[in-house]
Amino acid sequence: MILLAIGVVLLGVFALRFRRERRRFSNAVLLLLGILCVGAALIGTGAEGVGPETLVFFALALSPLLMLVLAGLLMLNGVVMLRREGMRPANLLSPALGVALLVPYALLVVAVLAEWAVFGVLLLAVVLVAAYLGFVLVAFLLYSLVYSWVTSTDGAAAIVVHGSGLLGDRVPPLLASRLDRAMGIWHADRAHGLAPLLVASGGKGSDEKVAESTAMAAYLVEHGVRADEILREDRSTTTRENLLFSRELLARQGIERRILLVTSNFHVLRTALLARSVGIDAQAVGAPTARYYLPSAILREYVGILAEHKVLNAVMCALLVAAPIALMIFAEAS
Known part of the structure; x- marks a missing residue:
């Protein structure tokens, strides 16, 4: 019930802020957080033995898999863009980001093969950063749809x-x-x-x-x-x-x-x-x-959103990477 109450409050705050000024990205964050809290609470009450901690675990576990799927789709879209529109810098963004998303997983493979003790820390850091970036992407996509649906075209000067x-x-x-x-x-x-x-x-x-x-x-x-x-x-x-x-x-x-x-x-x-x-x-x-153009174009918008809030996003990613390292140091010290 606490999670449901938090979700309702978040959605209420979103509604008030949206009515005052819909052109805020913080609205997207509030909306998605509210939906996730309400959804998790309803799923938890409808399934015996499923609590918030279980849902969080599955969300974190699925994030790396979803990022791998996204990497594959980006590289596939990049091939389509290059075939249809030629070799231009903008058309290289999709495959480049797709490859970049695979880098942390490549590091994980190296860590496993080398039997590094930091494997678990690296894994958790990748999962946390992937979850955060995935959250921002979903918030951006969801709120883009909401904003487009509610914007009126009538009566413009x-x-x-x-x-x-x-x-x-x-x-x-x-x-x-x-x-x-x-x-x-x-x-x-x-x-x-x-x-x-x-x-x-x-x-x-x-x-x-x-x-x-x-x-x-x-x-x-x-x-x-x-x-x-x-x-x-x-x-x-x-x-x-x-x-x-x-x-x-x-x-x-x-x-x-x-x-x-x-x-x-x-x-x-x-x-x-x-x-x-x-x-x-x-x-x-x-x-x-055109549908073939959308994935690459949406990706550029998403990267633009991240860049426009680069300090906040850099701090969040740094904290998410530092958290498991701090836990490891604390565990070894104790």
């Missing part, structure tokens, strides 16, 4: 479409999907008597013939949007710059609220979190993405 790269001077499928989603929202608003501005946001990359905003605006015009209904932001090269430069552009139009950001579905949560961090009153919605 401006719809900002974020660029994602061109093929020379042409709009590729990923960016076309974003533009199509934005136009769908724009037409729906106009059908209800509203007239939101459309903002094409994207500068010129080193391998691009024109600024992304120029190609994006041309695409919109080709699909029935008048040129005078489109604002172009042509300086940005990152998502942060998309946000900051678009805010400047919209401020000159007297728009500082009710801004809707359109990006790809895998990038929605990080875009919303970044908008909050730079002080922009905006929510984000996503456009569909």
Whole structure:
């Protein structure tokens, strides 16, 4: 019952914080912790002899196996990405991380073969870090879905479409999907008597013939949007710059609220979190993405989330590695 009460409290705190500000990653942590506590309590009450300590043991035991499966899937996805999109640094991220995830297990094999006394400590450290990283990944995936489900597209004063790269001077499928989603929202608003501005946001990359905003605006015009209904932001090269430069552009139009950001579905949560961090009153919605591209793209977002909280995550991993070492030292001393 104590575990159930903790879970209910955590979910209650999540609900309050979510209502006040949904663009916080701490909401994801609260939501998953609450669900795990409530779920563990219900399973424990429904199965005789199954207590919280048993569930924790199985969760820790499964974490290394799940990370091994994830490593295999990442390497497989990397092969698919390289075949479809060629040898590019972004496409190497999946297989590289997949190999990196196997390194601790390789060290375990070496420790066993060499009969190192530290084998148990190394095993526990790997399990704890894997469990932590797995928890953050699941929290990110779960909350990305929740955020996307609840974000409304109605009544925006401006719809900002974020660029994602061109093929020379042409709009590729990923960016076309974003533009199509934005136009769908724009037409729906106009059908209800509203007239939101459309903002094409994207500068010129080193391998691009024109600024992304120029190609994006041309695409919109080709699909029935008048040129005078489109604002172009042509300086940005990152998502942060998309946000900051678009805010400047919209401020000159007297728009500082009710801004809707359109990006790809895998990038929605990080875009919303970044908008909050730079002080922009905006929510984000996503456009569909090719299935083969999703694993690699989601992985980049996950790594980005870890990097944006790198100090906290580094401290947590260091503590999880240090804990079994400290236990071993204490046991030997006593």
